[in-house]
Amino acid sequence: MTVTERLSALRALMKEKGVDAYLVPTDDFHASEYVGDYFKCRKYITGFTGSAGTAVITMDMAGLWTDGRYFIQAAQQLEGTTVELFKMGEPEVPTIHEFLKEKLTEGMCLGFDGRTVSAAEAEELKELLSDKKIRFSVEEDLIGEIWTERPALSCEPVMELDIKWAGESRAEKCARVRRKMQEKQADVFVLTSLDDIAWLLNIRGNDIHCCPVVLSYLVLTEEEALLFANEKAFGQDVLANLKKDGVVLKPYNDIYTYVNTIPAGKTVILSKANVNSRLVNSLPAEVKILDEENLTLLPKAIKNHTEVENERIAHIKDGVAVTKFIYWLKQNVGKMEITELSAAEHLFQLRKEQENFLDNSFDPIVSYGGHAAMCHYSPSPETDIPLEPKGLALCDTGGHYLEGSTDITRTIALGELTEKEQKYFTLVLKGHLRLSDARFHYGCCGQNLDYLAREPLWRLGEDYNHGTGHGVGYLLNIHEGPNSFRWKSSSAVLEEGMITSNEPGYYVENEFGIRHENLIVCKKAEKTAYGQFMCFENLTMVPFDLDAINPELLDTYEKGLLNSYHAEVYEKISPYLTEEEKNWLKEYTRAI
Missing domain, CATH: 3.90.230.10 (Creatinase/methionine aminopeptidase superfamily)
Incomplete structure (x- = not known):
């Protein structure tokens, strides 16, 4: 299908689902800068191949917002697609939020896949549009429903990074993070940024082109480290070494049901700017959330x-x-x-x-x-x-x-x-x-x-x-x-x-x-x-x-x-x- 045909198919589905505007960011489920082929929904629906940009599709228009690095490229790739280019940061160009605020009228529905929008962004949108009583549809991946030849999720082999390259063992790194958790009185650390997980566990993969990371989520407590990933990507030696250091492997998608079982009264530390909104919404209401930058961010840098x-x-x-x-x-x-x-x-x-x-x-x-x-x-x-x-x-x-x-x-x-x-x-x-x-x-x-x-x-x-x-x-x-x-x-x-x-x-x-x-x-x-x-x-x-x-x-x-x-x-x-x-x-x- 051409970009125009894809937009028509998406609009037909939006009409069926009662969605008036659909937000398509570049992100995967982990707020990664670059994403694997499975996650390239924005590229699929607009034809723009740059690494940064967000699309908004309504019943009567489609727009792409991107930054100055990509103005020339985007203008060329969007030509003939009916997708309008919005040059971020330029005078009189509305932000995505300003556009949605003006475009959506009372009672309309804004949709997006909640796994691809951060919790911080979702909360900001809900606050921004609250006076218009905008409804949100965030449980479905509408692009996925029309993308008939979508690539499979990547499952590349995982390798361990020897301490002679890393300079510090995973056990030492986890101990450092747990000390930070104690300082902040946090019981659970939820980590979804792929490079942070790879750094913390001294593992590398190839699940994003040119980015040696492993599709995964990590939950760290005082007693355990749960790694949610595809077991097929791990050799027996890697699995054994992870187990020896107290890292337990769980199925990739089980993270959403697991976080829902965190006991009431526990304190969870996570970064809402990085963790997707569906995951945060899966936490029980009685759990206290500490919204801070990832505890791994500075040590990794x-x-x-x-x-x-x-x-x-x-x-x-x-x-x-x-x-x-x-x-x-x-x-x-x-x-x-x-x-x-x-x-x-x-x-x-x-x-x-x-x-x-x-x-x-x-x-x-x-x-x-x-x-x-x-x-x-x-x-x-x-x-x-x-x-x-x-x-x-x-x-x-x-x-x-x-x-x-x-x-x-x-x-x-x-x-x-x-x-x-x-x-x-x-x-x-x-x-x-x-x-x-x-x-x-x-x-x-x-x-x-x-x-x-x-x-x-x-x-x-x-x-x-x-x-x-x-x-x-x-x-x-x-x-x-x-x-x-x-x-x-x-x-x-x-x-x-x-x-x-x-x-x-x-x-x-x-x-x-x-x-x-x-x-x-x-x-x-x-x-x-x-x-x-x-x-x-x-x-x-x-x-x-x-x-x-x-x-x-x-x-x-x-x-x-x-x-x-x-x-x-x-x-x-x-x-x-x-x-x-x-x-x-x-x-x-x-x-x-």
Whole structure:
């Protein structure tokens, strides 16, 4: 069926069920950023393939709300579908809640699958629409009823992460969480975020593309740890080791009936922002709920000594692969056919040569020319284009290794550049270098530091429509909270051991896109009478393309930062290169 035919089928079902508006978020049952094929209802009903967005379907319209990363992509993919694009954050564009408040009239019915909408969101909607006496239909999955060829739930094999990679056993982690539960006087901890469960139990899977997580729910008490998952995904050794540590496996869908049996008077701690509304509504009314951030969120974000040491190793391996890739690309573009997809595949093969490489950490973004202006464009057979010996190619890629996860963007000059391309390449680099060299008082968060990266662009009245950086998981989700660099919203205090991306950019629709991204780890600097100061260490070890830089736009301080970084790249990466590659790297890390 086409998107229009699917919308017609959904509207017919809505009419039959008495539903006036149907909300379709991107989420799975676990509030995951990326979701498995079974959960891609929003993609199915709109045709938009981006990783963020929410659809609202009524009897006379369909709308898709998405953020600035996807404006160009969404406009192209929605063309001819009758789905209207709502650009989130733009002037005069209503939020989803504002739209529903205006669109729904008294006594109407709003529907959604309660497993895909968080408890916090559901409560906010009910409060927002209470004066209109809006009814809610949240027990049925209407998209599932019309999606006749829906993929099955994923059930990929589960592996254990050895303590030499994790740095801490599951028993130690569970003990830490239980101590926090005691402090908060909580009897039960309900955890549904897949990366948090994987981190806590030192297990990894492949139930979401490029995200090594296991479809599961976890309930932790003082006496037991109940893991609700598909037993078929677990080998006997893994099951035995989990059992030895007191983890009992239960069927995946039994979580809803289990929580209903929690005795009256017990205190349950959970995050309503993460736990779905159907699960929270399944709790007995007599149970007390402590709505707080997941007890695993901060411990997971603060990488231990073993994890940080392993990440340094992972980034040298990754740096070798990406440096070899840049050399290959610059040597061969225009001499052999190279497309966005074939370039991405070549880099994947170079990563596969590295010991303990497991997979890409996200779908590679190799974009040339105007494609790079679409911030999260990822090439497909339908959009793939050849790279030519001119202009810029933006390559945002990453890998999962047993030693950790990487995420790197390099914008590469394939030949002659315009003055405009060189100018903005350099301005974005100025911001990147200044953020990487930040020295700040302990207690600062990413909101305090974001300005360092944007200032060269803001000075000219320019900007980019995405955050400057996000936290990164250890062999887990490539986007991880609570740390980030965002001027519009506050984030967590930057703690020693947190790994965050540093990725300012600049994009001109139909012309080019530029982004410079390293992963940086937060460290303690000096302690003075004014308190503890903090700094960053670059983990990523790959040169920036000197062919694209206008040195006149860099001051002495910035040139010093770049030269120092390039000297470190050469020292750490050159021993793993061929003689030709080493000579090339020497030239491309020269002092300017």
